[in-house]
Amino acid sequence: MTKSVLTPPAISRHSNGDFFWTVDRYHLAIDNGIFGEDDKVELIHGKIVNKMPAGAPHEECITLLAEYFRDRFGKQFRYRQEKSINLAELASEPEPDFAVVKDKKYGTYRPAITDIYLLIEVANTSLDKDRSRKAELYAQAGLPEYWIVNLADRQIEVHLQPQPEQGRYGSVVTYTEQATFTSPFAGEVTVAELLPDPTAPAPAPH
Numbered sequence: 001m002t003k004s005v006l007t008p009p010a011i012s013r014h015s016n017g018d019f020f021w022t023v024d025r026y027h028l029a030i031d032n033g034i035f036g037e038d039d040k041v042e043l044i045h046g047k048i049v050n051k052m053p054a055g056a057p058h059e060e061c062i063t064l065l066a067e068y069f070r071d072r073f074g075k076q077f078r079y080r081q082e083k084s085i086n087l088a089e090l091a092s093e094p095e096p097d098f099a100v101v102k103d104k105k106y107g108t109y110r111p112a113i114t115d116i117y118l119l120i121e122v123a124n125t126s127l128d129k130d131r132s133r134k135a136e137l138y139a140q141a142g143l144p145e146y147w148i149v150n151l152a153d154r155q156i157e158v159h160l161q162p163q164p165e166q167g168r169y170g171s172v173v174t175y176t177e178q179a180t181f182t183s184p185f186a187g188e189v190t191v192a193e194l195l196p197d198p199t200a201p202a203p204a205p206h
Contacts, residue, residue, distance in 0.1 A: 020046040023088040042084065044133060046091035051126075057151050058097075060196040061122045065098045065149075068194060072186070077117065078103050085119075086110040087141050094137065097122040100185070113141045118185045124151040135159060136167040145185050149194060150174075156191050160184065 026043045029035050040051040062081050069079050080099040086109065087093065093110070098120040101111040119138060121130040130148045138146045139162040146159040146169070154177045161170030175181045180190045 020091065021048060022046070022091055023086070023093055026093060042095045043091070043093040044137060049133075051095065055124065057196045057198075058122050058124055061149055061151060061194065062097055064194055064196065065120060065122075069100060069186070073100075076103060077101060078106070080111070084110050085116060086112045087137065090137060090140055092137055092141075094134065096120065096134075113143060116143060118145045118147070118183075119143055120147045120149060122149045122151065127152065131157070135169065138162070139169050140164050140167045145183065151195070154191075154195055154198075155179075156181075156189075156194065158183065 021043055023043065026035075026048075035041060035048075041048050042051055043049075066079050066081055069077070078101045080096075080101060082095055082097055083099070084093045084095045085099060085101075096119045099111065099116060100118040102115045102117075104111075104115065121134055123130045127148070127150060135146065135148075138159070142162050142164050144160070144162065148157040148159070150157060155174050157172060157174045158181065159169040159172050162168075163170055173181070175191050177192050177195060180188060183189050
């Protein structure tokens with residue numbers, strides 16, 4: 001039997017000499033077991049970065065988002081939870097907490113920017129990264145609408161009007177827990193409906 005040998009893509013480096021991961025090389029590393037399911041990492045601008053560990057409120061918020069959008073839109077769209085998207089032109093493959101994408105089969109590839117209607121990051125300890133590194137990346141990609149659900153302050157930050165060349169959004173508005181806002185994609189949204197209940201009691205220890 002002839003054993004096939006994978007040929008790695010050419011090594012790239014940043015202008016400062018740091019190693020630069022292309023999406024192809026990142027996938028090759030995954031296929032060869034260098035990164036596995038237990039490695040909580042993602043590819044951002046050619047660098048492998050660690051993902052923040054998720055606590056119970058973070059996980060509950062993602063569940064609330066999934067239920068909310070499924071109840072509102074049903075099977076019109078696909079709803080992806082903590083799954084990667086393809087931003088290969090920016091040497092990136094981030095894993096947003098929640099994404100609403102076109103209703104297509106993604107068995108052999110990941111959604112690209114033209115497939116995505118809305119991305120949402122749920123932030124507690126990751127708030128600074130989601131406001132800076134992630135917001136810059138999504139704006140550069142031209143993502144039309146990006147939310148940050150800020151669990152610490154119980155509010156939602158809505159980023160609109162991407163300016164790809166500047167790597168920023170032209171409109172960033174914060175809505176408090178008591179507010180209702182109009183999303184270009186989702187319509188009228190009540191912030192409180194998407195936040196976990198802070199008074200829910202933890203189960204008694206056995």
